[in-house]
Amino acid sequence: MPEGPEIHRASDRIRTALEGKKVFNVKIDFQPLAGMEYLFEGEVIEKVEARGKALLIHGPTRVLYAHSQLYGRWMVNSKSRTLPKSNRSLRILFESDTHVVRLFSATDILLLEHHEIELHPYISKLGPDVVLPSTGVMDIQHHITQQRFQRRRLGGLLLDQGFLSGIGNYLRSEILYKANLLPQRTIASLKQEELLRFCEVTKEIVQRAYEHKGITLSQERYTALRNQGLTHGASRHYVFTRAGRTCYECQTLIERHNVSSRRLDLCPFCQV
Template sequence: MPEGPEIRRAADRIAAIIDGQKLAEVRFGLPRLRRFEDELTGARVAGIETRGKALLIAFDLGLTLYTHNQLYGIWYLRRRGQLPNTARSLRVALHTETDSALLYSASNIAVLDADELLRFPYLTRLGPDLLDPALHWRDLARRLNEPAFRKRSLGALYLDQHFLAGLGNYLRSETLFAAGLHPKYRPCELDLKTRNRLARATLEIGWRAYHSGGITNPPARVAALKAAGETRRGYRFAVFGRGGRPCPLCGTIIERLEVNGRRLYRCPNCQPYVSRAPRAQ
């Protein structure tokens, strides 16, 4: 499933071709949404934003298109009249006079008025957005220590959209590795400096993934791996998807765990679990 950084980058690409533009034609592949086609044709796109893994396209007539890609949804951007070569099912087509934003395969789609947007179940359950520029690491450190979150394992918490919207599976592994923390730890077991370190790593990894197109390794490590002949698959992540390979910091073999039904990767040496709280590094 695309995570917050991927959805935000998709929103940026969509905004580049349709934000502020008048829609010459709107088509929906889902029968329940076709009643909106005539109403939205001729509307102007008034803004595009993301909330966690949801993408919202606002129109000047007061309606908003809500989409969530889930596992299989994908946006294609094309010159109008040019369709991608795909066997996927077209769900949304937003056409300007010159360009098209096309959503395939997603099924979690709705057209909402202002009141419905405020009450939409998925959106009302979201926590702060990982990529909100106003979110400071100190805010996140305090959130880690709130009663609703402080006694939950990091392995579970770092998939919870109510804790922080936009988190996902690769971000969970990469963030915990960057912070040097085993997924079994709970925030209540961590001292203040360690919670602060985790909060800073969370935002650093999330924003790095956004700016780099999903790469979470630091730039110097990426450059070294590229020079050594690694492909993107080899230099993108520090630990995620690298089970059985050496840790980039200490050389210990990375292990794969199943945590909350999802795969998680960690270095046994860099991310040990001990009965007492880990000391700040």
């Protein structure tokens, strides 16, 4: 499932393709919205933005809302090249003078009026979006120290989009590892310095994943591993998907756990 950094990168590509441009060709192959192409055809796209794991494309009268969920996939291609084929079912197509933007397989697609965006059940509950430059470490700290989060465990909280938006499974393992915290710790149990480090690490890891295409490992270490012949996939993370291999800090074997029904990898020595 794509997480915040991936959605924001998709949003960046779609913004380049569509924002401020007139769309000439629009297809909506999604039954509840059949025949609504006219709302966008020949119109200028005003704004493209990511909100949590949803993407919003603002037309003059309506906003297309698409949450990718497990299977949705955006493809952005320059018109100067042949469009790559896909076996997935096409849901949405927007064509500007320079690009073709397609969304495949998604099933959570809506048309909203501008004033309905903040009221949408998913968007209205989102916590701060850590990828956004405007979300700082202090904003994160202020939000997560609210009373309603105090007794909850970090392992579950990090997948709750109302806690922090855009964080998913690989980021959860990586943040907890770098913050030296076990998933069963509650917010209330954190000492002041642990809380601050958790907030700093959350910002740092998510920002790095956004800037370096899903790599959470420091660039120096990633480059060193690649030079040793490891694949991109094996060099991306500190702990996630590395169960049975050794921790880069202490050489203890990384363990795989199941927390909130999802995989979580951790170092039983570095994390307390």
